[in-house]
Amino acid sequence: MATPEQYDFIALGGGEPAKLLAWDLSSKHGKKCAVIEHGPISGACPTVACMPTKTLLHSAQLAHLARQVQASAPGAASSDFKADMAKVFTRKQEVVDGMADLFLGIFADTKAELIRGHGELVGPKTISCNGRLLTAETVLINTGSKAFVDTTIPGLADANPLTHVELLDIKTLPSHLIILGGGYVGIEFAQAYARFGSRVTVIERNAQILAKEDSDVVTELTRILSREGIEFLTSTSVTHVSGTSGSEVTLTLSNPTPGTAPTTISGTHLLVAAGRTPNTSNIGLAAAGITLTPTGHIAVDTQLRTSVPGVFAGGDCAGSPYFTHMGWDDYRVLLGVLTGAPRETGTAGRQVPSVLFTTPELAHVGLREGEAKKKGVGYRVVRAPMGAFLRARALGATEGFAKALVEEKGERILGFTALGPGAGELLPVVQLVMKLGLSYRELVDLTIVHPTMAEGLVDLFRSVPSSSK
Ligand SMILES: Cc1cc2nc3c(=O)[nH]c(=O)nc-3n(C[C@H](O)[C@H](O)[C@H](O)COP(=O)(O)OP(=O)(O)OC[C@H]3O[C@@H](n4cnc5c(N)ncnc54)[C@H](O)[C@@H]3O)c2cc1C
Numbered sequence: 001m002a003t004p005e006q007y008d009f010i011a012l013g014g015g016e017p018a019k020l021l022a023w024d025l026s027s028k029h030g031k032k033c034a035v036i037e038h039g040p041i042s043g044a045c046p047t048v049a050c051m052p053t054k055t056l057l058h059s060a061q062l063a064h065l066a067r068q069v070q071a072s073a074p075g076a077a078s079s080d081f082k083a084d085m086a087k088v089f090t091r092k093q094e095v096v097d098g099m100a101d102l103f104l105g106i107f108a109d110t111k112a113e114l115i116r117g118h119g120e121l122v123g124p125k126t127i128s129c130n131g132r133l134l135t136a137e138t139v140l141i142n143t144g145s146k147a148f149v150d151t152t153i154p155g156l157a158d159a160n161p162l163t164h165v166e167l168l169d170i171k172t173l174p175s176h177l178i179i180l181g182g183g184y185v186g187i188e189f190a191q192a193y194a195r196f197g198s199r200v201t202v203i204e205r206n207a208q209i210l211a212k213e214d215s216d217v218v219t220e221l222t223r224i225l226s227r228e229g230i231e232f233l234t235s236t237s238v239t240h241v242s243g244t245s246g247s248e249v250t251l252t253l254s255n256p257t258p259g260t261a262p263t264t265i266s267g268t269h270l271l272v273a274a275g276r277t278p279n280t281s282n283i284g285l286a287a288a289g290i291t292l293t294p295t296g297h298i299a300v301d302t303q304l305r306t307s308v309p310g311v312f313a314g315g316d317c318a319g320s321p322y323f324t325h326m327g328w329d330d331y332r333v334l335l336g337v338l339t340g341a342p343r344e345t346g347t348a349g350r351q352v353p354s355v356l357f358t359t360p361e362l363a364h365v366g367l368r369e370g371e372a373k374k375k376g377v378g379y380r381v382v383r384a385p386m387g388a389f390l391r392a393r394a395l396g397a398t399e400g401f402a403k404a405l406v407e408e409k410g411e412r413i414l415g416f417t418a419l420g421p422g423a424g425e426l427l428p429v430v431q432l433v434m435k436l437g438l439s440y441r442e443l444v445d446l447t448i449v450h451p452t453m454a455e456g457l458v459d460l461f462r463s464v465p466s467s468s469k
């Protein structure tokens with residue numbers, strides 16, 4: 001075997017923690033670093049996930065507003081507004097390309113090496129890529145995840161379904177988009193395409209979309225999205241698929257409640273948004289002696305160490321919650337470990353905030369009411385309709401509500417959920433109170449600018465009941 005080229009740090013896969021660590025270790029700690037990436041620069045978030053989908057959702061919001069304006073013109077009975085999908089694609093691509101330029105610039109500035117090609121471990125800390133053999137004192141595996149296409153559903157794979165990657169690249173409007181899966185990916189695309197003008201049907205095997213969320217939240221969101229024309233078939237499974245996505249595709253459905261769903265549904269396009277699989281095959285993990293969990297993720301401890309000394313894993317492939325900000329937090333944990341200042345708790349007990357970027361947004365952090373009930377955690381709950389957030393009135397967007405769980409006997413906030421305009425921006429202040437273990441009364445005592453959405457938090461928390469009954 002040839003002598004491998006020696007590095008201080010190599011990342012296999014260029015996801016979130018990989019690039020941030022390579023840039024920092026190279027520019028601030030004088031380390032020789034490389035990132036191996038076989039896809040677009042650099043990771044899923046800026047290229048095929050967060051950034052392009054949020055760009056798409058913004059275009060869809062503009063289309064929605066344009067339609068409303070057109071329909072409200074004097075004499076107009078309705079609006080036949082349809083989005084120009086070529087322009088929607090161009091705008092999405094400009095954002096994606098801009099991110100790639102930004103990242104290439106940072107690689108150049110920090111002198112971290114970006115190696116374009118498929119990497120595979122051939123030994124504990126040795127990687128083969130493009131005929132090169134590379135080794136490093138520290139190796140990070142950050143290969144991400146991909147859309148799960150269930151090959152046990154007859155005909156599904158043969159129907160050539162779209163995943164988020166392909167749907168982001170089409171330049172025409174699907175006449176009828178069928179979406180398999182009512183999770184984050186499915187619901188964000190459902191609203192975007194319904195607003196562009198497609199007929200959209202979401203098929204979800206659970207009794208509700210967004211299975212983890214409280215039923216009062218999902219009921220309200222489903223009502224809002226249904227009114228925009230999205231059809232939801234819940235408690236519904238697919239038993240067979242025929243035809244081809246892009247022309248005509250037909251799904252045979254089964255629903256345990258007879259008579260509540262059609263037995264077949266046909267559409268022009270099929271999007272598979274039914275969960276994700278970690279990218280942990282064909283990267284030489286067995287050759288390197290790296291252990292997997294039963295779910296196929298790389299087994300790591302709270303400092304993101306794998307079973308092989310000097311090899312770490314972060315992001316989706318390591319089973320961190322599938323959000324870019326959690327990959328970002330993995331970077332912080334890893335930087336601490338690699339620079340001799342580890343965070344004592346590592347990844348244990350960290351907050352996992354989330355936002356579903358529909359209009360209205362669904363923002364959440366901490367314990368949900370359903371989870372509290374299941375776990376037998378005592379709590380007090382407070383709710384406020386969006387109409388109590390005066391900013392929402394000014395925006396004409398009073399649908400939705402916010403709710404918070406507070407300790408039954410103490411004053412700490414256990415969880416917070418908001419369904420409303422820009423709800424994601426409400427999270428950080430609540431998160432800070434939660435992280436510092438402060439009383440919810442600290443929030444009530446803040447002077448918050450009027451009329452912002454955040455001022456509604458004062459009213460919400462001052463209404464916390466004195467007891468759980
Ligand atoms: C449609 C969609 C929308 C999303 N929106 C949001 C959002 O709004 N907010 C949010 O927080 N999260 C969002 N997510 C989740 C988020 O995108 C992921 O959790 C995050 O990108 C995972 O980052 P990562 O660092 O684990 O890996 P990734 O970003 O997936 O990066 C891994 C990289 O490794 C490369 N790679 C894999 N194997 C190899 C190999 N053998 N050799 C070389 N390179 C390799 C891949 O090409 C990839 O670029 C979204 C996900 C999807 C699918």
Ligand SMILES: NC(=O)c1ccc[n+]([C@@H]2O[C@H](COP(=O)([O-])OP(=O)(O)OC[C@H]3O[C@@H](n4cnc5c(N)ncnc54)[C@H](O)[C@@H]3O)[C@@H](O)[C@H]2O)c1
Binds near residue numbers: 184
């Ligand atoms: N705004 C964001 O932060 C954002 C956006 C998109 C994705 N993400 C991340 O990516 C992850 C993956 O998203 P996702 O939507 O692909 O997965 P998901 O796990 O969130 O949802 C998949 C849904 O598909 C359903 N499903 C699975 N198989 C099915 C079948 N055969 N028939 C009918 N329904 C089926 C599941 O019950 C589930 O509700 C999310 O959990 C989230 O962490 C985040």
